[in-house]
Structures are given as structure tokens and as C-alpha cells.
Amino acid sequence: MRIQDLGDKILKGDRRALARAITLVESSRQDHRAEAAALLDQLRAVGRQAVRVGLSGTPGVGKSTFIEAFGMMLTGQGLRVAVLAVDPSSTRSGGSILGDKTRMERLSRDPNAFIRPSPSQSHLGGVARRTREAVELCEAAGFDVILIETVGVGQSETVVAEMSDLFVLLLAPAGGDELQGVKRGIMEMADIILVNKADGDLKPAATRTCSDYAGALRLLRKRPQDPEGFPKAMMVSAQTEVGLAEAWTEMQALIDWRRENGFWDRRRADQALYWFDQEVRQALLARLETGEAKAAMAELSARVAAGDISPAGAAEAMLREHLRM
């Protein structure tokens, strides 16, 4: 199929064409990369935008159950929902966090939902780029909401936050002392904190945890992109499907306010700058892993390890003689 035709089918909402296009952008083959670039340029010109919701939560908080229940609630409102994932560990562990669709059986059968596991790439940079491109493809295919899931592993939360319009942190009820378990940097990224499992025996703990986080959020520095009352902590129960519609109402309120006040566009522009910068840096560093530079690094490393040359001296030689600096 010609790329142009593939693009046209995606714009008509053809799910098979979408799946095929995602496979194309996930490929590392040079000719596939060129086709992917052409396809993305074609689709970008159309300018469709979805609400991109980043979602982070460590194993045990009930993330799959939440995504399924939240996704079904959205499709029940007539919205089309795509679920993507950023999981840099998926190649090593052999199983992606979304690899097993049976985790979300109902949602995966829903004609208005589209679930795609994390691309299998060993570098977070590769996963990030492929997922960003999959997000663009889903937007072009007319999805209204794109959920981008991650587990809290290393930098993956930053990656997801940098490709989302809003970032949701999903937590489980916990003892009061565990508040410190969430890194401050993650707290500062969150637009909405959802304390899940606010049902049955865990309800009192969920209430306390939610109140603790609400307090912690108030202590953070006020951000210009937040209307009054945000960032916000709320309780939900994915199991009993309580609080999901309310959470979506709050997300929409936040998104609407940001759109009206210019922060939606500004955030997307800032994110484009972030990814431009990241791609340049990663490509620069990748020079050290190929061809003549790689051989020179290996040779100089051997001399450094043997104590024949200082690290600084070797670095200078590398930069001057092999990297033309």
C-alpha cells in the first residue's frame, strides 16, 4: 500500500491501517523510518488533536483495572479511547505491561477502544519516540482520549508527562507515613492524583491518603498552568466504578481552562522543544557507539584502564582527534 493511501485510511478511522502504521513507526529499518516520516507529515497537516492523558502508577495500585473501568466509562459517553504504554523494561522482562490484552478484556473488545502495548526497544529514548509517533497516529485516526500508561521506572514518568496534556498519578491507600514513598519530582508533575481502591475495608485508608496528598499538593509551589483548586487529589474505585465520571469531569475542567488561557498550546509547544532537544542529544551521543568513534573509544578506554593515560587526557584526545572538536 502506498503511504498516502495508508494515511487516508487512518484519517477515516480504519483500525487495521492504524495498527499497521504503528508497526511501521516502531520499525528501525531506514526505509521504514523514511516512510514513517512521510506518513506523519501527511497526518500532521490535518491537525487533529485528542486529549492526551498520562497515567503513572506502580504495580499494585490497580492500574489495569482502572484503565479498563475508566476507558469503558469514556466509551460509554460516546468517546473513542486509545491506550498506549511506555515501558522501557518490556524487552528485558519479556512481557510488556500492556502485552497481555487479557488484562483489559472488556475494553479490548470494545469497538471504540484501541489498545497497543509498549514498543519493544531497549532504550527509553527509542520507546519514547515510537510512543510519541503512535500518539500522533491515534490522534489522526480520530480518537478523543489517549491514555498513555507507565510504571514508575526511572525516567519513564518524565517521558510520559512530556507527551501528555495532563498527567495523572494513580495511588493505592496507604499508611500515613508512606507519603514520602512518592518522589517529590513525580508529585510536581501530577495534575491530578487519584487514590484508587476507595471501597470496602480500604475506604478509611483511602480517605486519609487522599487528604494527606491534598495537603502535600497545597505545599507545592503554585504553577501558572493551574486554575484554582489544581493540582487536585481525588478518590476513585475502579472496582466499584465510583468516582470515575467525576475524575473525567475534573480533567475536562482543567483541559478547558488551559485551552482558554493558552496553556494547552504552550504546553504542546514546550513539549515539541523538549523532544527536539532530546533527539539531538541522543543522536550526538549515539556517535560514540558507531564506526570509527566506537573503535577509538575502545582503544582509549584500554589505555585509561591500564593507567597509561588520564581520563581527562583521553577525553581530550578523543574529542580532538576523533570527534573533530
Added chain:
Amino acid sequence: MRIQDLGDKILKGDRRALARAITLVESSRQDHRAEAAALLDQLRAVGRQAVRVGLSGTPGVGKSTFIEAFGMMLTGQGLRVAVLAVDPSSTRSGGSILGDKTRMERLSRDPNAFIRPSPSQSHLGGVARRTREAVELCEAAGFDVILIETVGVGQSETVVAEMSDLFVLLLAPAGGDELQGVKRGIMEMADIILVNKADGDLKPAATRTCSDYAGALRLLRKRPQDPEGFPKAMMVSAQTEVGLAEAWTEMQALIDWRRENGFWDRRRADQALYWFDQEVRQALLARLETGEAKAAMAELSARVAAGDISPAGAAEAMLREHLRM
């Protein structure tokens, strides 16, 4: 003074010459950098080695009190002790963690001790390089033990561990639940954990905390560079000067074992490789911040922010047209 003469004085243990040489290596001026390189080459040829002890501890654990008491104990044994610091925040906060020598009044007056605050550099890379060079100068000046202090800020612990022969984590007594407050990565770097303030009312809590960490250390994967019983958790009281000599005895036992089994040399060689790699990477990325490349990044960034070009497209243009890749 000629660099050769400065080097000779340092080798004779002249403290003024040492202080002057550290000021030299801390300078960013091109001619100073060249002089510093010549000086370090001269001193490196002599091959003196001290025991480099990295020490991390967040504010409140009694780090200054510990360094002073531990340093006095060492000088009391006839050893010469240098204290350096890695604090990338020192330029921003205006006050280095070691800037105020009154924090260690007794130790700073001890003729066998030498205290130097963290270099004022805005980049952690710059702080790391300057501190590594200061470590080499102190070794050449005949110090037996070099304590390299850091607060637990971002990557500064990794930086200190990568320039130390052994890495000590200083903790305060805490409730049993707080164990998770120490990041796993930091735990994995520690050779010895010292629970400070094991005195008075806090003794029971210190005992419990020490036992908790001893248990946690046993759960970590066995490392080849550790003899039986290491990494180890111990209690100390800097205030009452209890446990300090025992801690030093354990440090020496670990160091002796590593020397005999080749791990001392291997660690220093691995660290040299680490710093070689880091310097090359930092210099490569620094290309983006100077001259024509900086201007091109700015121009492309403006086009990305305006939506005229995709992040990936801009990155490709940058790499092809401006970075000759």
C-alpha cells in the same frame, strides 16, 4: 611560581601550595586549565594513593559533627586527613555545605587536617571534575585519608561514589517504616552504613534502625568486591565519640581485603573509565551550547515552537546541516 615548583612543594606537603593548586584546578580559564593538566601529570607520575572515603548523608543526620569527630579520631591516630565536598547546589544557595569552616571548628584548626569547600560550579559535571582533581592534589600532598562529603541531591551521590574507594552512608535513627526513604540505588552503592546519634534517648531507635538496614543489606545481591560480612551497618555516636574507631577498623579491613584481592586497583580503573566516558559525553553535548551550533539550535527551536517543523524533522536538520552527522 612555575608549575614544576608548585608541584614540588605539594609533594613536600606544603599546605599553601596545595590550596593554591586547588584554586588553579577550579579555574575555568584556558591557560589555567593547561597549567592544571601539566601539574596533575607531574604529580600523577609519583603515584601516591590515599584512602578515599565517600560520605553521603542528608541534612539532619549530623554529618558535620560526624566528620569533625571522625577526622579528629583519625588525626589522633597520626593520620593526615583531607575533607572535600561535592555540592552542585553551592552556587545557587550561596552557601556551600563546607563553606562555613566554623561548622568544624576543631578539625579546621588541626594541623593534620585540611578542609576545602565544594568548588562553585553550576554544573555537576564541573563540580565533579574539580573535586576529582582536588582529590589527586591531596593524595600527592601526602594525606592518608580523604573524606569526600555530599548531601543526597540528585546525582551527587553517584559522583562521589565514583571517586571513592569506599562509600559510607550516614543515617539518623528513624521509625521502622522510614527504611524506604533511602533510595535503593543509594543502598546498593553503600559499603558501610553508619547509623549516627546512637546515644541517649535515641539509642533504642538507632539500634532498631541499624538492625533494619543490616537486614535490608542482606537482601541485596552479593557483590564480588565484598568480603564476608560486607556491606555492613553499624551504630556510631559522633556526639559522644562512640563507635568511630570501630568504624575505621571496619573500613580498613574492607580496604585491605580489596587491595589483596585486586578490587582496589580494579575499582580505580573502572572509575577512570567512567570519568573518561563522562567527559567525552559532556564535551559532545557542550557543542550544542556554543557558537554556530547554539545559534542553529535557537533558530530551529523557534520553528519547532511555532509548529513550522516537527521535533524529529528539526533534529534531523540540526544533525545533518550543523553537526556534520
